Amino acid sequence: xxxxxxxxxxIRTLGTALRExxxxxxxxxxxxxxxxxxxxxxxSNWELGQRVPSIEDVAGILGALGVVGEDKQRxxxxxxxxAEPGWITLGGPSEPDHLSGLLACERVATSVVxxxxxxxxxLLQIPDYARALFLADGASPEEAERQAEVRxxxxxxxxxxxxxxxxxxxxxxxxxxxxGGAATMARQLRFLADLAATSAKLKLxxxxxxxxxxxGLAGRFCVYDMQASIPIVYFEHFSSxxxxxxxxxxxxxxxxxxxxxxxxxxxxxxxxxxxDHFRTIAQETTDGARPGPD
Numbered sequence: 602x603x604x605x606x607x608x609x610x611x612i613r614t615l616g617t618a619l620r621e622x623x624x625x626x627x628x629x630x631x632x633x634x635x636x637x638x639x640x641x642x643x644x645s646n647w648e649l650g651q652r653v654p655s656i657e658d659v660a661g662i663l664g665a666l667g668v669v670g671e672d673k674q675r676x677x678x679x680x681x682x683x684a685e686p687g688w689i690t691l692g693g694p695s696e697p698d699h700l701s702g703l704l705a706c707e708r709v710a711t712s713v714v715x716x717x718x719x720x721x722x723x724l725l726q727i728p729d730y731a732r733a734l735f736l737a738d739g740a741s742p743e744e745a746e747r748q749a750e751v752r753x754x755x756x757x758x759x760x761x762x763x764x765x766x767x768x769x770x771x772x773x774x775x776x777x778x779x780x781g782g783a784a785t786m787a788r789q790l791r792f793l794a795d796l797a798a799t800s801a802k803l804k805l806x807x808x809x810x811x812x813x814x815x816x817g818l819a820g821r822f823c824v825y826d827m828q829a830s831i832p833i834v835y836f837e838h839f840s841s842x843x844x845x846x847x848x849x850x851x852x853x854x855x856x857x858x859x860x861x862x863x864x865x866x867x868x869x870x871x872x873x874x875x876x877d878h879f880r881t882i883a884q885e886t887t888d889g890a891r892p893g894p895d
Contacts, residue, residue: 610833610844611688613705614698615679616650619662621701622676623648626666636665650705656680687845693735694723695744695751699842706825706833706844707758712765714855715823718772718808720780721789722823723837724759725769725796726752730789733781738839764802770858771868773810776875784883790876797869806862807871824851 623633634641639658646652654662659680663673675698682688690699707713715722721730728749735745759767779786797805823835824847834851836843863871 609684609686609688609846610702610706611679611685612653612683613650613709613833614688614702615653615659615676615683616648617701617705617708618676618679618698619654619659620648622663622666622668622672626668628666633662633665637661650709653683654680687843690842690844691840693740693744693748693840694837694842695747700751700754702842702844703755703835706835707755709827710758710765710825711828712767712826713758713823714768714770714826714852715821716770716855716858717775717821718818719778719821720775721771721793722769723752724755724767725793727785727789727792728753729785730781733785737780759803760796760800764800766802766804768804768806768855770806770808770855770862772808773871776807776872779879782883783879783886787876787879787883790872790879794869794872794876797872804865805868805872806859806865807868808858808862822851822854824855 623630628636630644631641634644637644643652644662647654647658656677659677663676668676679698688702690696690702692699694700694703715724720734723731726734726749731749731752732745735748736742740748757763758765776790780789793805797803821836823837825833825835827833831846831848832852834845834847836845862868
């Protein structure tokens with residue numbers, strides 16, 4: 602596929618990879634354009650995923666930038682499958698392709714809807730919660746720390762001047778599940794409650810566990826809406842990620858889940874009560890561990 606194309610997840614990630622390779626090599630856009638003989642505007646379109654380079658063009662750019670070895674093969678592999686509507690990346694969110702795919706979606710998203718039945722969404726996890734989650738999955742302390750740092754790298758999507766409208770449909774089980782212990786959960790839920798109360802962009806609603814069947818029972822998902830482009834749906838798995846184009850199926854699923862959710866006020870009250878509950882447990886545990894008087 603040449604020229605303009607449907608902005609598939611892989612095309613967006615290829616553009617991000619080319620841009621990062623250029624920046625890492627300390628090349629300006631015009632300097633690289635002179636080196637490879639292309640118009641700077643065309644190179645910019647490739648980096649933005651607005652047009653699609655041939656694999657020969659990608660190889661030429663990588664050669665001019667001095668990209669070799671595994672990095673070169675990784676980017677060439679992205680170019681070979683750039684037109685595919687779906688894409689599965691192996692490895693956790695801190696792996697280069699997986700992270701590039703996420704950042705490529707988040708960089709151009711106009712709004713995000715996420716359904717999380719069992720866990721706090723990654724974009725809203727505090728570091729202690731994220732570390733505990735990955736350690737429980739068998740990650741080494743170093744890998745857990747790396748994964749937690751990735752969560753923070755992605756945080757500007759929902760916090761700060763570049764934040765976009767972000768709706769979270771959060772299962773009751775995610776609030777009750779004591780990831781990292783009571784003290785960690787108290788801090789995590791307090792963070793959610795404070796952010797939901799102060800952010801004009803974040804909308805967080807709790808989905809009770811006793812609402813019967815709905816579309817979300819099939820598993821978690823995250824929908825990135827794009828301007829003038831088909832939305833991209835992201836699924837995070839144990840050690841991989843999947844990105845697919847979606848024409849509305851998952852927005853419809855979110856609508857059905859939303860019908861069962863608490864309203865904003867009830868959701869905020871539920872978060873507050875849950876945070877207080879875990880804080881009480883943490884305090885009782887601390888007090889019980891202290892030595893008694895002689």
